[in-house]
Amino acid sequence: MGAPTGEPMLSMREVAKRFGASRALDGVSIDLYPGEVHALIGENGAGKSTLMKVLSGAYRPDSGSMTLAGEPYAPRGPRDALSRGVAMIYQELAIAPHLTVEANVMLGQERTRWGLLRRGEHRRLVGEALALLEHADIRPEAVAGRLSVGAQQLVEVARALVSDARILVFDEPTSSLTERDAERLFAVIDRLRAQGMAIVYISHFLEEVRRVASRYTVLRDGRAVSSGAMAGTDLRSIIAAMVGRDLTEMFPRVPHEPGEPVLDLSAISGRRLPRRADLRLRRGEVLGIAGLVGAGRTELLRAVFGLDEIRSGQVTVNGASGRSGSPRERIGQGMGLLSEDRKGEGLALGRSVEENLTLSALGRYAKLGWLGLGKRREEARRWIEAMRVRTTGPDQRIGELSGGNQQKVALARLLHQRADVLLLDEPTRGIDVGSKAEIYRMIGELAAGGKAVLMVSSYLPELLGVCDRIAVMSRGVLGEARPVSEWTEHRIMEEATGQRSSPPSG
Template sequence: MPALELRNLTKQFGVTRALDDASLRVQRGSVHGLVGENGAGKSTLIKVLAGIHRPDAGSLWVDGQQYTHFTPRQVARLGIQFIHQERLLPASFTVSEALFFGQEIHRGPFVDRRAQQREAERLLDAYFDLKLPPDALIGELSSAEQQVVQITRALIAKPKVLVFDEPSVALVQREVEQLLRIVKRLRDQGLAIIYISHYLQEIEHLCDRVTVLRNGRDVAEVDPRSTSLAEITRLMVNREVAEMYPKQPVALGEPLLQVSGLQKRHAYRDIDLLVRRGEIVGLTGLVGSGAKELLKSLFGLDPAQQGEIRLNGQLVELNSTHQAVREGIALLPEERRRQGVALDLSVQENSTLASLSRFTRFGLLSERREQQETQALIEHLLIKTSGPQARVRQLSGGNQQKVALAKWLSRQSTLYLLDEPSVGIDIGAKVEIYRLIGKLVEPGAGVLLLSSDLPELLGLCDRVYVMHRGAIIAQRKAAELDSDTLLALASGTHHQQEPDYVH
């Protein structure tokens, strides 16, 4: 008997059918992946499970008992707990206060804070072997530590089913690995786990079964150990993987960026690199390769100590981000929500943030011209928003990335440094981002694309540089590479002198 089963759920909002006869079955002691594009129905299905939405048709089963719908209180009583993408813990609470909020330990009529602190220490040590001060403030913890507190709070309720909704979005790789170990340990303890993620590599390594949603329907349930990621991707988007990279051939122009002998202690050394106008150049390497540090130096965030950087043949010094921006360099950072956009500002304010001087005359800002520019960018980039005044926080990850790109298009940048541009974006939105990257170089701009997604590099780039332990060890045309060779180069197991294709 499954721990949880959702049968033939239908949910309609006006003319939009968010769920269309969708089903999901989760066994005890298993991790069940749930994947699909934005708009595929994942959020609606989870909100039905949480008791937030009442389905128009279908049924829900827990331990063999049928329900037509849940209330949030029933959900908790039935042992279903949720770990949300957003950390829903008050920053001013201590760890022990957050863990026991709403279920405090009392001594007579008073809350026994010392008992809560002792129990908090015991639980964190028992579940995660983690020494976290119970009086530490939530706001002072890392994203991973906040997530551990959130998971522990859920476990206090002794759940039968745990739902993880995009839990790794705000985590770095080391923290992701810790999270996956925690999820596997909970599975081995007999919990039924639903794991929702855009990161298909996580789904592949973690899940026992995967349900694919598309247009509100469950189109497949597969075993990720015997089904390739390419096939799961095809099921999600209903197109072949090769169609995901809509890159058009562009004639290459003169050198735009030339880097010679660039060095920074403890980061990278003797870097020679070239990007021509009209060219998309890939850059990759494992953690610690120096690739991220190199990108930061090229944007003036962490300047190099030796070497030369030339833009359009002219020697430049990139000692600050202001200098880099003045030279026409743009950066899309990996941590989009913290560094790429201002979430609480509007689409318009974000889009013109780097180019306000274009809309200013005699010290006065022309809001009409600013709005016209933003509307043109919305239409050009196909940003799904209610309008220029919509808050960026309200947009999906893919549309937030488009707004981050709009800022630099408005600035009329010529060299785009893209740091993992498709991280945390659903498959369908990735295709749109890839299309836009291809269009960036059509007017003669250049792109340096740092990515750990090997198919992305091979599908988009003209050439790829590979870094290992601070040095560029290979440079090849993308057409002459495959994923296995690229991974072997990045890991240092396939190191040979590469032919020079660009001089």
């Protein structure tokens, strides 16, 4: 697709926004045209969310101007922005799970007459929106909470269509979707673009950005540093613009040698998943687990850590064997788990960096029932420096940090509790490419230091780039772990989908 022609649907000119001494936006200008998908790219903290919150009326800019369809645009709040045709689809979906699809679509924009709902008009509007999405499987009378995450996301899109949105902003829309649901979403976006809607697409997955977007803008440190047509653009140049340097080593390799076994799984099965898992993990090794969403990868890690019941089989950690153990016992045996749900399970977002870092080993600072806060603060500062966490200090609320820095604190907690066996579930989900490279280097350094790493990931390039061996889980059964040199993305997907029963050759 060539350069856009005609008048832009939206123009943002020299938009600036400060929070205290921090400059979140420093004179950003961007144009958005009808019938285009414009990718907004940048590291966590680059200013993407702030810019979109200005667009949606959640923030008022300190300076700069906006026009929408040639008219001055300065929304008084999100409801005002929606009434002007600007709709947001956030990563955390705003679905009322107990209500029907129809009620969710019309929520906040109900049609009434003399105080009564015009249900006939509701049915017509919702039916037209769902027909436009071409998803007959999403029924207006269905309870929204029983739908897949991908279908719930399309319910939010239908809500935007009913509001007559002209601009639709997707913020990390595929981070929790299966590959099939992601492709369904891309097809919907293609149809909306073809009908003249202007779409802003925010994602850390650069491969899908290239698939869906026609133009892009890169933000770094609150400034627009690069923009252009996506066609023919090298992803390496986009990454360099994002991080301000050339990431010649996207998957840094830190030399390490596997040693003696520290974790053995023998015929492990859970209440539902996994169905069977046999595995041997060695000290100084990074072992990856691949598989489709729902194959049982997360359930395996949770069972090994003691969060879910083990129905049969045996777990041996550092020589201690048994069928099951509580998380407290596993921590005592030298095991640590990094949850895939960083915000829901992995961190206490309302607490400080220091508290999150030390929560799993508070006994180290206790004496006669009192916590030694000075010693804890000193240890927190040491880990913040060692993990290169960008924070104002140990007392900063962790929810204020970028995703990459939150993940570093979550990793630091495992190391602080002196874990030898690290169970990492989707360790780079939702963080930017620069932070990913840092996490990959840290994983390599942990292995070089003698830690054993068992890592689940849906992003095959990182498994192939970081791991020493890979095992594939399919329908709850874990396959044999083989050296990474024996795998390709294609072979992994064959085994994950049950198309291969014999080991790959060559």
